[in-house]
Amino acid sequence: MDFLKHLYEGPGILTFLIAFPLLGALAAWLVGDRSARATALVVGIVELLVSVPLFFTFDPTGTCPQSVIGRQNEGLPFAFSQLTVPFQNCTDAPWFADWGIHFRIGLDGISLFMVLLTTLLLPLMVLGSWTYIRDRQRTFYAMLLALTAGVVGVFVALDMFVFYVFWELVLIPMYFLIGVWGGKERVYAAVKFFLYTAAGSLLMLVAILYVYFRVHSVTGMSSFSYFDFMNPLAAFSAREEALLFLAFALAFAVKVPIFPFHTWLPHAHVQAPTAGSVILAGVLLKMGTYGFIRFAVPFFPDAAHAPGAVKWAMVLGVIGIIYAAMVAAVQPNAKKLVAYTSVAHLGFVILGIFAYNLIGLQGALMVMIGHGLSTPMLFFLLGMLYERRHSYEIEDFGGLAASIPVFATMLVFAAMASIGLPGTSGFVSEFLVLLGTFKTHPYVALLASTGVIFAAYYMLPMVQKVAFNALRSPANRDIPDLDRRELAILLPLVVLILWIGIYPKPFLDRMEPAALRLLATQSTRLAPPMQPMGDVAAAAPNP
């Protein structure tokens, strides 16, 4: 027991979670097509089992000594204590030490759930690809595992260089997943996905280097450390800060995606194989919102809190919610429909982040988790349907509740979770986002709340046309219902969706200190004239 405790408080666990899938990828590739999927499944299950205790051992107020995370200079923003940083399981290993590049990783309440979501989806994706992927299996599973490693890396990186490497590392396997195992227009979709997100990332790279050299010039120290990037000595002019923020924000906005940078997503989703869609919707999109929360906003609080920036974020978020919902409603392709709903859901996350209060931010984080469960569930279900009927066209179905009742039950459940029915994760998260947003921007919240109507408007017709109505086509009559493997994919998601819907406290408690700290860091780093930002009560309508 002591050994386990020691293990999960120590630094090695995160490195393991990154390295193990990479080794697994190599193993899957080496064992060949026959047993690649079994290897991948074992790797996935081990990865999941190893990561789960993190949830229980995680200490919401845990810290690492600064020496571990390798910070040399003083002058931190004082929300971070002088001696410790609010992360745990920290590792710091020199990589290109001369340039200040260290392999710095650590975990806090925000990254914890993103990591766990990734490790949860990994074995499920392998199971979901079990019969779906028939060609070049060893490459496929190697790619999938490498992708997972990259995503985990993104969420735990505390060194901007390491972060960027992982960020770009994710692109390559995803590109191949879509481009090789995708549908008819897979190459177009893959290239679009790659170029669009890579172009955004390059701006971020420039901004990272800019900050790095500025910090170097004022402190004489070379460091890519996350904490050094918030060095108050590196005072930027308002114009500099705005441009830097914009560079980061664009990279993240493409990834989220925020309207109008979202058009790569429907293509990518429709063409990607099930596992690709699942990881794309489940965690890849969250890399964008995570980037906002972790980097863009805390690094450049003045720019991020500027009324113009907040206004644009809110407007684009609301447009995303309503516009994407309406576009989703008329899609003839079920997968495209679900893809557009992702844009709508992520719009809520943007609102929650830029509401700049704890309720909104916690809500945004909960949407990230909840959407990471319900949307993958929908994609899994559509994938299962595709394996039976080789179609995603809504018109091809109808009456499936009669021929495959368990599938239909699951579809209705996933749809209800997606549209935020109370009792599911979707409700808790969107409720918190809207509640938080309403406190600072009541009219924005009012508009965004129409999302609950539009959600029913896009989701229910699809459910009806697929699961209900007459069972007309003979092809839909003689298809087998879900088997054990498929239930094994869906049931964990069902349980988690209900758990978060009914008892989200363990989640909220774990992320609360981290979220509070992020907000506090921003307000302490804000330039003095901007200080009364925390005064949200004034914005609320008074009797």
Add this chain to the structure above:
Amino acid sequence: MLLLQEAAVHATSAAAGQAGESFAAFAPWLILALPLLGFVLNGLLSITAARRALPALPPVGDPHWDAHHEPSEQEHHAHGDDAHPAAHADDHGAHGHDAHGHGPKPATHTLPSFIAPGVLIAAFAVAVVNFLRMLAAHPETAWVHEYWSWMPVNDPTGALRVGAAIQLDQLSMLMTLVITGVGSLIHVFSVGYMKEDPGYPRYMAYLNLFVFFMLTLVLGASYPLMFVGWEGVGLCSYLLIGFWFKERANADAGKKAFIVNRIGDFGFLIAMFLLFANLGTLNFAEVMERAPAQMAFGGAVVTAVCLFFFLGAAGKSAQIPLYVWLPDAMAGPTPVSALIHAATMVTAGVYLVARSATLFTMAPVASLVVALVGTATAIFAASIGLKQWDIKKILAYSTVSQLGFMFAAVGMGAYVAGVFHLMTHAFFKACLFLGSGAVIHAMHEALHHTHSDMDAQDVRNMGGLRRYLPVTFWTMGIATLAIAGVPPFAGFFSKDEITGAAWDGAHGQLPLAAGLAKVGIDGTLWFGLIWGALSIAAFMTAFYMGRMMIYTFFGQNRTGEEERKHLHEGSWTLTLPLVVLALASTFGGFLNVEREVPIVRWFDFGQGEALHRWLHPVLAGADQVAEANGIAGAAVEPSAVPIAVAILLGLGGLALAWTMLSRRALRTAAEEPAYANGVERVLYHKYYVDELYDRVVVRTVGWLSRLQAGFDRYVVDGLVDFGGKMSEWLGVALGRFQTGQVNTYAFAILIGVTLVLYAFVHT
């Protein structure tokens, strides 16, 4: 229900004596847990049954149960056009009418008959135990217990604390008794009505889940928790309306109900956000405590809160302009219409307003809006009910109209009258719907024998059924007298209390009238209008109910010779609930008779107004607000006028229907010509509101959606592709310079060198 009545008499004595020992709730979580357990068990059975009924892929199957998932025997034909005859062909082959009852049914279809009503009756028993304890203690404050913390966020600018907590007070107790009591009866009825349906276990699972959510709605101790139940019942309603999902019309109706309800839910959400932004809490107790101090009386905030809550209520309780889903909801099985779309779920909006009585008392303008919308709905829906032929449609519009009465009551600040009518309506409308179910059941069976394609729900095809269905006739007759407002049946007292309140208001004797005066509105005229409109609506109610009863039960039988032989009453599971509900419709009104009603003096019912006393602790907050603002109405002078008018109108409506129809030779649907008169046509087509909404809202949104989809594809994405193409072209264009000819390169270098030199020289 008699228990309730008897107990209410106790309440008066308990209220008279001081609140004695403190109230200790008896496992109120059981009330919620039992229906949930029923859902889980029936749900598992339903999945098992559904899997077993599948074709052999791999070959599994029960030799005794080879039915496909087809609409039930009972209501199948009722839905008119048979869109997919092919799909039915195998159904009839597989289990034609005489296949019923051959061979034992699998356990999946027998167990729900015990589980589903069993858990409900057990929950009712727990509720009764709690009721008796509450009666003995008569607590002045609500009993609240938090089981776990649901959504805690320790925001430094205002923490959110919402617990999974049960609130047991007189109002939620009353609602719980109605839900579990009437619910138990309808579950028993469902056993008789639905047991032949292939989807029987699924049906029972949905029904149990509905009761669970409905109880969550009334027992939750905060607005978010109420919202859980609020949307949960919407889900169950959606699933049950579309229960026979193979008919596209049914699935459409379910979808429509859900989407329209979500418009209301949007209002509910905004009201919660407003409350939280202003009061920093969403728990009932704290909201009612803080609201009078932190929000201005008649101010914009509290008015907005109340109006948004009312939008939510209008969605759930089918008020103008969101009532359109309820008549369509009749596509569901008839017991569902009785339970969800008459007795319980649709009254949730009334419960919401009564629960927020403190807030609504603070917002006179919003209250007036509620009362006016309720009144408008009452008269509007009643007029549509005059000309409908489908027995369930008549009852559906009747429900919308009666809900309008309830909203008129709670809008006028007569919260007790509203809740009272909610309760009596639950009795007589459930009785009417179940009765219509029994009629349809009998009609359908009879028509099935001859494979007639007559519409089993069209009252024109019935006639003279009182000879074949005596129990149904008498029970429905009693319920009709109750809804028509004939004394001494239940509806008379509750409806009279509502029109009486309007009458008082017209004489400036309501707190709301004083409240409106405070914000500069003369309410008396409005109240007079409300009284007049409600009286006309009451008259119409009596008329259309009389018309329905005459067409169904009196005169010549019009089902046809052969079919007539097969008309008979159903099993005891069908008739027993009817009898109990008829009894409740008869005596339920005595729960809250006003003193000045003559009948009270004749029968000496003690102090009278038992419900007023019972609900007093719940409404104390509203009374305090009224007193603090000096609007606590003047002493009401009892007047015999509204009572006399109400009695006259009720009897008059029935009498008019009788004189107009009883002598006429009624015709079947096939013989009857379509309405020729313009007014009749407009009423029959429900004022063409559905068509209007379709043109104005549905098509506009659809058109906008397609427009945006096009914009997304060709403009937003087009620009991205254009950007990609541009760089491609640029690449190609630049590629032209890579000619591979040394001359060209040399020329380029020459130009470059010249430019560089020029630059150097000039700096």
